[in-house]
Amino acid sequence: MISEHKARKWLWIGLGVFGALQIYFIRELLAAFLLFTGIFIVCAIFALALYLVDRASRWGLSMAGNHAKRAFTVAEEISKKPLRRPRSEPVQ
Secondary structure (H helix, E strand, O other): OOOHHHHHHHHHHHHHHHHHHHHHHHHHHHHHHHHHHHHHHHHHHHHHHHHHHHHHHHHHHHHHHHHHHHHHHHHHHHHHOOOOOOOOOOOO
16 A cells, blocks of 8 residues: 555645646636737727728818819809900900
């Protein structure tokens, strides 16, 4: 039979190995967590940049549309005016 001293020795060795494996497992989980956090942050920054570019382009297009409408109304007003004054004489 195994003596009580050897049994305790193997018990402590087993507990030490179990603890070391748990610490290793936790370190692996933390490393994976940090990697996925970094990937998520990069993807979030990319999505934010795309959103901001979209908002800026929509703002630019609305401003261009407003200026185009204003230019069209000014051109329409100018086209309705006569080219000569009513009582002006032609230049010779």
